[in-house]
Amino acid sequence: MVTDSAIKTVTLTIDNKSCTVPKGTTILKAAQSIGIDIPTLCYMKELVPDGSCRICVVEIEGGRKGGLVPSCAEHCAEGMVVYTRSQRVVEARKFILDLLLSDHTLECFSCARNGSCKLQEYCLEYGVERTSFRIGKRTPFGKGDTSNRFFEFRPDKCIMCRRCAHVCEKLQGRDVLSIAGRGFDTHISTCYDIARTDPTCESCGNCVSACPTGALSSYDQKRNYRSYEVTSTQTTCPHCAVGCQFNLLTKNGKIVGADPVDGPTNKGLLCVKGKYGSYKFVHSGDRLTTPLIKKDGKFEPATWEEALGLIVNKLTQIKKKEGADAIAGFSCSRSTNEDNYMFQKMMRAAIGTNNVDNCARV
Amino acid sequence: MTNPFDDITAPDVDVIMLVGSNPEEAHPVLGTKIRRAVREGCKLIVVDPRKIDLAKNAEIHLQLKPGTNVAFANGMMHIILEEGLEDAEFIKSRTEGFEELREIVKDYTPEKVAEVCNIDAGELRKAARLYAKAKKAPIMYCLGVTEHSTGTEGVMSLSNLAMLVGKIGRSGCGINPIRGQNNVQGACDMGCLPGDFPGYQKVKNEDALKKFSEHWGVPLNPTVGITATRMPGAVAEGKVKALYIFGEDPMRTDPDIGHIKKMLTGLDFLVVQELFMTKTAELADVVLPGVSYAEKEGTFTNSERRVQRVRKAVELNLGMRPDVEIFYDIMNRLGYPQPRLSASEIMDEISELVPSFRGINYARLDAGESLHWPCMDEKDMGKAILHVGKFTRGLGYFYPAQYKPSAELPDEEYPFLMITGRMLYHYNAGAMTHRTEGISELHSSSYMEMHKGDAEALGIKNGDRVKVASRRGEIETRAVVGDKVNYGEVFMTFHFDDGNVNHLTNAAIDSFANVPEYKVCAVRIRRA
Numbered sequence: 001m002v003t004d005s006a007i008k009t010v011t012l013t014i015d016n017k018s019c020t021v022p023k024g025t026t027i028l029k030a031a032q033s034i035g036i037d038i039p040t041l042c043y044m045k046e047l048v049p050d051g052s053c054r055i056c057v058v059e060i061e062g063g064r065k066g067g068l069v070p071s072c073a074e075h076c077a078e079g080m081v082v083y084t085r086s087q088r089v090v091e092a093r094k095f096i097l098d099l100l101l102s103d104h105t106l107e108c109f110s111c112a113r114n115g116s117c118k119l120q121e122y123c124l125e126y127g128v129e130r131t132s133f134r135i136g137k138r139t140p141f142g143k144g145d146t147s148n149r150f151f152e153f154r155p156d157k158c159i160m161c162r163r164c165a166h167v168c169e170k171l172q173g174r175d176v177l178s179i180a181g182r183g184f185d186t187h188i189s190t191c192y193d194i195a196r197t198d199p200t201c202e203s204c205g206n207c208v209s210a211c212p213t214g215a216l217s218s219y220d221q222k223r224n225y226r227s228y229e230v231t232s233t234q235t236t237c238p239h240c241a242v243g244c245q246f247n248l249l250t251k252n253g254k255i256v257g258a259d260p261v262d263g264p265t266n267k268g269l270l271c272v273k274g275k276y277g278s279y280k281f282v283h284s285g286d287r288l289t290t291p292l293i294k295k296d297g298k299f300e301p302a303t304w305e306e307a308l309g310l311i312v313n314k315l316t317q318i319k320k321k322e323g324a325d326a327i328a329g330f331s332c333s334r335s336t337n338e339d340n341y342m343f344q345k346m347m348r349a350a351i352g353t354n355n356v357d358n359c360a361r362v
Numbered sequence: 363m364t365n366p367f368d369d370i371t372a373p374d375v376d377v378i379m380l381v382g383s384n385p386e387e388a389h390p391v392l393g394t395k396i397r398r399a400v401r402e403g404c405k406l407i408v409v410d411p412r413k414i415d416l417a418k419n420a421e422i423h424l425q426l427k428p429g430t431n432v433a434f435a436n437g438m439m440h441i442i443l444e445e446g447l448e449d450a451e452f453i454k455s456r457t458e459g460f461e462e463l464r465e466i467v468k469d470y471t472p473e474k475v476a477e478v479c480n481i482d483a484g485e486l487r488k489a490a491r492l493y494a495k496a497k498k499a500p501i502m503y504c505l506g507v508t509e510h511s512t513g514t515e516g517v518m519s520l521s522n523l524a525m526l527v528g529k530i531g532r533s534g535c536g537i538n539p540i541r542g543q544n545n546v547q548g549a550c551d552m553g554c555l556p557g558d559f560p561g562y563q564k565v566k567n568e569d570a571l572k573k574f575s576e577h578w579g580v581p582l583n584p585t586v587g588i589t590a591t592r593m594p595g596a597v598a599e600g601k602v603k604a605l606y607i608f609g610e611d612p613m614r615t616d617p618d619i620g621h622i623k624k625m626l627t628g629l630d631f632l633v634v635q636e637l638f639m640t641k642t643a644e645l646a647d648v649v650l651p652g653v654s655y656a657e658k659e660g661t662f663t664n665s666e667r668r669v670q671r672v673r674k675a676v677e678l679n680l681g682m683r684p685d686v687e688i689f690y691d692i693m694n695r696l697g698y699p700q701p702r703l704s705a706s707e708i709m710d711e712i713s714e715l716v717p718s719f720r721g722i723n724y725a726r727l728d729a730g731e732s733l734h735w736p737c738m739d740e741k742d743m744g745k746a747i748l749h750v751g752k753f754t755r756g757l758g759y760f761y762p763a764q765y766k767p768s769a770e771l772p773d774e775e776y777p778f779l780m781i782t783g784r785m786l787y788h789y790n791a792g793a794m795t796h797r798t799e800g801i802s803e804l805h806s807s808s809y810m811e812m813h814k815g816d817a818e819a820l821g822i823k824n825g826d827r828v829k830v831a832s833r834r835g836e837i838e839t840r841a842v843v844g845d846k847v848n849y850g851e852v853f854m855t856f857h858f859d860d861g862n863v864n865h866l867t868n869a870a871i872d873s874f875a876n877v878p879e880y881k882v883c884a885v886r887i888r889r890a
Contacts, residue, residue, distance in 0.1 A: 243670055281654070
C-alpha cells in the first residue's frame with residue numbers, strides 16, 4: 001500500500017511554468033525549485049515563515065483579496081496559477097519599499113552594508129529612489145546602541161524584519177533581542193532593555209549576519225571593507241571541533257572579516273570566537289616571520305639554510321650517538337591532517353622513531 | 363563521536379545526557395543545538411560539578427564531586443539492572459562480558475554512590491530511569507570525563523552504560539566525546555601517536571609495520587614511542603635528548619609547568635615551530651616561523667569524524683614557508699627522499715595507506731561532498747553513525763571499571779578541590795583570541811570561581827585578589843564568588859598567563875591513555 005504522504009503532490013503554474021511539488025510546499029519554495037527568484041527580507045529558511053515584510057508578495061489568479069499573498073507563507077494548491085512579476089505584484093512591492101524607506105535613514109555612501117543591503121538592492125531593482133510619505137513618526141537618527149564591542153545597532157536603518165530577533169531566540173536560543181512597542185513605536189529591543197554587554201548576549205554576531213540592511217553591522221566591516229571589495233574563501237573554523245564553515249573575507253591580501261556559511265554542522269551560525277576571533281591573529285604584528293637561532297641565550301635572525309642546517313646536524317649527531325629514540329616530536333592538533341601526516345612521517349621514516357605525539361592528551 | 367551533532371540534537375531525541383561537558387562555552391554552536399532541543403521538549407540530564415548554564419533548564423542536574431564519574435556510571439547501571447530496565451536482547455546478541463559487569467556494579471547501590479559522588483540517591487534513580495526508558499538518548503561527554511587519572515575507566519563505564527540499554531549503533535543515541543580542538547581528531551587519525559601509524563594501524567602489528575615500511579621505502583622502528591605526558595620522565599632519565607615541537611605551547615597548557623620547564627631546559631636540543639614567540643619557544647635553540655590555517659591548504663577532521671577543507675585565504679609573508687615544506691626540507695636533508703607533494707597529493711597518499719580514508723579525496727571535498735570516515739570507497743559517503751548492526755570489534759565488550767579516587771584529594775593543608783575548564787570567549791592558550799580586540803576587552807585576566815560560603819569563611823569578597831597554591835606552585839588571581847561551584851570546590855579556566863592554573867595542576871596520568879588529571883587537584887587559598 002502506498003502511504004498518503006508519498007502520493008500527495010500538487011501541480012501548479014508559476015509564471016507560465018508548470019511545477020509539481022509535495023503538498024504543503026510554499027509558493028516561495030516551489031518557485032525557487034524551478035529557478036524563479038522572488039525577493040525576500042524577513043524569510044529564513046530554517047524557521048516557520050514570519051510573513052511580516054510582505055516583499056515576497058505574488059499574485060494568485062482568482063485568489064481572495066485580489067489574490068496578492070506572501071509567497072513565503074502560502075501553500076501551493078492543485079491547479080493554482082501564480083504570477084511573481086505581474087503589474088500588480090510590482091506595484092505592491094514598490095509600495096512596500098516606499099513604506100520601508102519612510103523610516104530608513106538614507107546614508108548609503110557611508111553605510112557598512114553598501115553593496116550588500118537587500119533594501120538597497122530591491123530599491124534599485126524596482127526603481128524606488130526615495131519615499132513619498134511625508135507624515136508619520138520617524139526613528140530618530142543617531143539613537144543607536146553601541147554597547148557591543150563588535151557591532152553596532154542603528155534603529156533608523158531597521159526595517160523591522162525581525163530576523164535578528166528570530167536568530168537570537170529560535171536559533172541561538174538566547175532571547176536577548178525581541179520586539180517591543182506597538183504601531184509607530186515598534187522597535188527591536190533587548191529584553192528588559194539590558195545592554196548588549198550583558199553576559200546573556202554572547203556577541204556571537206549571528207544577528208549581524210542575519211540583518212538584511214545596515215541596522216546591525218560589524219565595526220570591522222564599517223571601518224575596513226564593503227562587500228564588493230572582498231574575496232571570499234570558504235574554510236573550516238580553527239577553534240573547537242564542531243567544524244563550523246565560514247568564509248574568510250580578504251581585501252588587498254589581508255583578512256578583514258568572517259561570514260558564516262551554511263555548513264553541515266553550523267547551518268549558518270557561528271560563535272564569537274569563529275565570527276570575530278578567527279582572523280586578527282593572522283596579521284598580528286608579533287608573528288614570527290624568520291627563523292631564529294639562539295646564540296649566548298639570545299635569539300638572532302637566521303636564514304633558512306642556517307636554521308635547517310643546524311637542525312639537521314644536531315639531529316644527525318644525536319641519532320648517531322644516542323640512537324633515533326633519543327629524538328621526539330610533538331605535533332599540532334590545531335594544524336591540518338596533511339601537516340600532521342607529514343610530521344609523523346618525518347619522525348618515523350626520516351628520523352626513525354615512534355616518539356611522536358600530539359596535544360590530544362593535554 | 364559515534365553519532366553526528368544533528369542526529370543527537372534532532373527533534374525526536376527524548377533525553378540528552380551531558381557528562382563533564384559545557385558545550386555552551388567550549389563548543390558554542392553545539393550549545394545552541396542543545397538549547398534548541400531542550401526548548402522543543404528534549405529532556406536534559408546534566409552530570410557536572412558546576413552549575414553550568416544548561417543545568418538551569420535540565421530535568422536533572424547531578425552536581426557530582428569531581429573525579430567520581432565511574433561511581434556515577436556504575437550506580438546508574440546498578441539501578442537499571444535492579445529495576446530490569448536493561449536491553450536484554452541487545453546484551454545477548456551484540457555484547458560480551460555482561461556477567462562480570464553485573465558482578466561489579468552490584469556493589470554500587472544508589473545510596474553508596476550518592477555518598478561517593480555527593481549527590482542525592484533519589485535523583486540518581488530518576489536519572490537512571492529517564493535515560494534507560496527513553497527511546498532516543500545520546501550520551502555526550504567531554505574532558506570532564508577524560509582528564510582524570512581514571513579517565514579511561516570513565517569512558518569505558520559510560521560505554522557500558524550505553525550498551526546496557528542498547529543505546530548505541532542507532533540514530534539519536536551513542537557515546538559522543540565532544541573533541542576540544544579543531545583537529546585533535548585528525549592529528550590522532552594521522553598517526554601522531556607513539557603506538558599508531560595513520561588510521562590507528564598499530565606499530566606493534568607486524569603487518570602494519572611491513573606495510574608502512576614498504577610504502578615509505580625504509581625499514582621502520584618497531585618500538586612503541588613515548589607519549590608527550592611521559593616525556594618529562596624520559597628527558598630526566600636521559601633517554602630523550604632532542605625535541606621538535608610543532609605548534610604547541612606546553613609551557614602554558616601542560617599540567618605542572620614547573621616540571622615541563624625542567625623537561626624543556628633539560629634537553630640538548632629543542633626546536634619549536636610556532637606562529638608567535640610563546641613561553642615554550644623562548645626556551646628553544648631554534649625557532650621556525652609557523653603558518654596559520656588561513657595561509658595553507660588542507661583538511662581538518664571535526665568531532666563527528668567529518669573531513670572538511672581548509673583553504674588558503676592569504677599569501678604568506680615573503681621569506682616564510684608552509685609548515686609542510688619545512689618538513690620536506692628536513693626529511694630530504696636527513697637523507698630520506700621525500701617528494702614535495704601538494705596538500706591534495708598528501709591526502710591521496712593517506713587514502714592509499716588508511717583503509718577508512720580510501721574514499722576521501724580533494725576532488726570530492728571540493729565538489730561539496732561532506733564525508734565522514736570510515737569512507738571506504740569513491741561512492742561511500744562515509745559512516746555517520748558507528749557500530750550499526752555490529753561493533754567494529756564484532757561483539758561490544760563490557761569493560762568493567764571500578765571507582766578509584768583521584769590521585770590528589772583535598773586534605774588539611776590543601777583543603778580545596780580545584781577543577782579547570784574553558785570559557786566562551788577564549789580558546790586554550792589564547793594565541794588567537796588574545797590577539798582580538800573586543801574579546802580581550804571583554805575578558806583578559808584569570809579568575810577563580812568559588813562558593814560564597816567558602817569565601818565568607820576565608821573573608822574573601824567577590825573581586826578580591828587571592829593567592830592559590832598547590833603542592834606544585836602558587837599563583838595570584840581574582841575571586842569570583844557565587845554558587846556555580848559546590849562548597850569545597852573551586853574552578854579556574856586555563857587561558858590566561860596572569861595566574862596560569864597549570865602551575866597548580868597535577869601531572870598524574872591515566873595509566874591507559876596517559877591523559878593528565880587536569881580536572882582534580884588540591885589547593886589552598888588565601889587573600890592576596
